[in-house]
Amino acid sequence: MSRVNKSGRTAAAGKKRQARRTGARGGSVTKTKSSGRAKAKLVPAKEREVQFRVRELNAQQKCGAGTSVERLFRVDETVDGAAKAHLVFLDRRHGWYCEHGVECPAVRQARRIGEPNRHHNGRTHNGGMRA
Numbered sequence: 001m002s003r004v005n006k007s008g009r010t011a012a013a014g015k016k017r018q019a020r021r022t023g024a025r026g027g028s029v030t031k032t033k034s035s036g037r038a039k040a041k042l043v044p045a046k047e048r049e050v051q052f053r054v055r056e057l058n059a060q061q062k063c064g065a066g067t068s069v070e071r072l073f074r075v076d077e078t079v080d081g082a083a084k085a086h087l088v089f090l091d092r093r094h095g096w097y098c099e100h101g102v103e104c105p106a107v108r109q110a111r112r113i114g115e116p117n118r119h120h121n122g123r124t125h126n127g128g129m130r131a
């Protein structure tokens with residue numbers, strides 16, 4: 001009795017385990033991580049003191065007469081007393097972008113100055129049609 005049971009069980013169990021290990025563990029682990037991180041980084045819940053000061057510069061003077069840059073802003077960012085300067089461009093083709101990239105927080109600050117109508121409520125269509 002005992003001999004038959006032992007040999008039968010161990011043989012079957014061994015085969016099943018091996019098959020599961022090699023088959024189920026594919027490369028499905030890595031994909032989920034990267035996409036989740038990228039979005040989480042954009043919304044930092046910091047309680048730092050961040051200040052932005054935006055000044056408009058002369059785009060043609062800085063970038064040349066034939067530039068596609070329509071407007072140019074210098075954004076001084078101050079985080080906990082440490083200053084950092086940004087140059088934010090409004091380009092005819094590419095839209096708004098900072099020298100550090102499109103997702104740089106300075107872009108939002110410059111846009112608030114550069115196109116105030118879009119961020120206010122929709123009241124402007126009474127008198128603000130002039131370009």
Ligand SMILES: [Zn+2]
Pocket residue numbers: 085086087098099100101104105106107
């Ligand atoms: Zn920047």
